[in-house]
Amino acid sequence: MWRSLYRWLLRRPPTREPGAEVFSYVGVVKPILIAFIVLSAVEIPIFDVILAHTLPSARKIVLVLGIWGLLWMIGLLASLRMHPHVAEAAGLRVRNGFSVDFLVPWTAIATAGARYRSLPSSRAVQVERDESGAILSVAAAKQTSVDLVLREPISVRLPKGPSEPVREIRLYADDPAALISHARRQLAAHAPGVGA
Numbered sequence: 001m002w003r004s005l006y007r008w009l010l011r012r013p014p015t016r017e018p019g020a021e022v023f024s025y026v027g028v029v030k031p032i033l034i035a036f037i038v039l040s041a042v043e044i045p046i047f048d049v050i051l052a053h054t055l056p057s058a059r060k061i062v063l064v065l066g067i068w069g070l071l072w073m074i075g076l077l078a079s080l081r082m083h084p085h086v087a088e089a090a091g092l093r094v095r096n097g098f099s100v101d102f103l104v105p106w107t108a109i110a111t112a113g114a115r116y117r118s119l120p121s122s123r124a125v126q127v128e129r130d131e132s133g134a135i136l137s138v139a140a141a142k143q144t145s146v147d148l149v150l151r152e153p154i155s156v157r158l159p160k161g162p163s164e165p166v167r168e169i170r171l172y173a174d175d176p177a178a179l180i181s182h183a184r185r186q187l188a189a190h191a192p193g194v195g196a
Helices: 002-009 029-053 056-082 176-190
Strands: 022-023 085-087 089-097 100-105 108-120 127-128 131-137 143-154 166-171
Touching: 002 056, 022 089, 022 176, 085 131, 085 176, 089 131, 100 143, 108 176, 131 143
Parallel strands: 131 166
Antiparallel strands: 022 085, 085 089, 089 100, 108 143, 127 131, 143 166
8 A cells, every 4th residue: 555655746657568458446436535535624723722732641642543543544545546457368357455466367257347336245255156157346336347257267456365166256446338348349350259
């Protein structure tokens, strides 16, 4: 997160291969994060004034914790902005901040479609199971907007280790139509038998 904040402040985005397209997912969480950042920035001097007159011994500790919390939230926003989904020649890199980053090869995807879904949990990474297999959701603010149905189940690298084989990956993108359009072009180019 601190590296993301550093790169964001110095306007040094991570290098990407030529022709790669990025797809943001920060739009849905940005208003919430900005509200928390503004409230924290206002809260720090207010608490400092209150504690200076009531509990001066705790003033420095609360000030340090308040500044650390403010920087943490700005770093979280920076990590979401600096690590978007990336459509590369090999496939789609699905991301969520600095913690989730895995590649889904174009050859592994059967279909791509747009569908907004609300999830019951606020966790960014969720796996649900039904009779046909496991579905991996990489959500933003409890939402997904893009469905990738796979040709066959695959396992992907998650923060806690490899996932169980999943038959579908759902993710959130601010502009799902643009991501789907790009994905469909890639799927047509990588369809079995094309170029053979």
